[in-house]
Amino acid sequence: MRLILLYAVDSLVIQQTVARHLLEVQAVRLQPTTPFTWSSGWKSPIYCDNRVTLAYPAVRTFIKEALAAVIRQQYPTADVIAGVATAGIPQGALVADALDLPYCYVRPEPKAHGMGKQIEGHLEPNQRVVVIEDLISTGGSSLKVVEALRTAGAEVLGMAAIFTYGFPQADKNFAEKNVSLVCLSNYDALLKEAQALNYIPADAMSSLAIWRENPAAWGV
Numbered sequence: 001m002r003l004i005l006l007y008a009v010d011s012l013v014i015q016q017t018v019a020r021h022l023l024e025v026q027a028v029r030l031q032p033t034t035p036f037t038w039s040s041g042w043k044s045p046i047y048c049d050n051r052v053t054l055a056y057p058a059v060r061t062f063i064k065e066a067l068a069a070v071i072r073q074q075y076p077t078a079d080v081i082a083g084v085a086t087a088g089i090p091q092g093a094l095v096a097d098a099l100d101l102p103y104c105y106v107r108p109e110p111k112a113h114g115m116g117k118q119i120e121g122h123l124e125p126n127q128r129v130v131v132i133e134d135l136i137s138t139g140g141s142s143l144k145v146v147e148a149l150r151t152a153g154a155e156v157l158g159m160a161a162i163f164t165y166g167f168p169q170a171d172k173n174f175a176e177k178n179v180s181l182v183c184l185s186n187y188d189a190l191l192k193e194a195q196a197l198n199y200i201p202a203d204a205m206s207s208l209a210i211w212r213e214n215p216a217a218w219g220v
Helices: 011-024 050-055 057-074 088-099 140-151 168-176 187-196 202-213
Strands: 028-030 046-048 080-084 103-106 128-136 155-164 181-186
Touching: 011 028, 011 050, 011 057, 011 155, 011 181, 011 187, 050 057, 050 088, 050 128, 050 155, 057 088, 057 155, 057 181, 080 088, 080 140, 088 103, 088 128, 103 140, 128 140, 140 155, 140 168, 181 187, 187 202
Parallel strands: 080 103, 080 128, 128 155, 155 181
Antiparallel strands: 028 046
């Protein structure tokens, strides 16, 4: 299993550039004193919605081209791009178009009505697939998509995502499922860029760093 934080020579530049874009378009919000509540019930000083980047053509194009470059380098034999429903659907479609590859998208669970499909689009057995995700937290829902593709007979080469929180649990989950993960940017790069942009006060940095160590207990 390969766990890759980014690709090639300019990895640190890409990490910081993506982090800056996410902050500038407010796809990421940092609020250590007025935390968000995630659906899991966790209190969090950060909220990430990368769908916001779709509204900004320059940012959207940068992310699309960075993801396409990742796939060209790390997964050059890919036959198909698969997006994770729902936030990974548009990102995956953009990347598939940039690479001129077939595209499908995958739900975490099959539909409860109609044809009962989990995979939308056309997928042949033994095709080599790269999965596109917008955000990695623990990786649970993303890895359900990998399992669905494998059940359908695909060979999953790996997954590429825009951003990861870098939770140890995610590393463990991807390793257990033997799935390679490539992320354009990460939480450490985001904090560094937020500090450089004076996005948050310096005295909030320690609280933001502590959150990732134990997010379930932070703010309780």
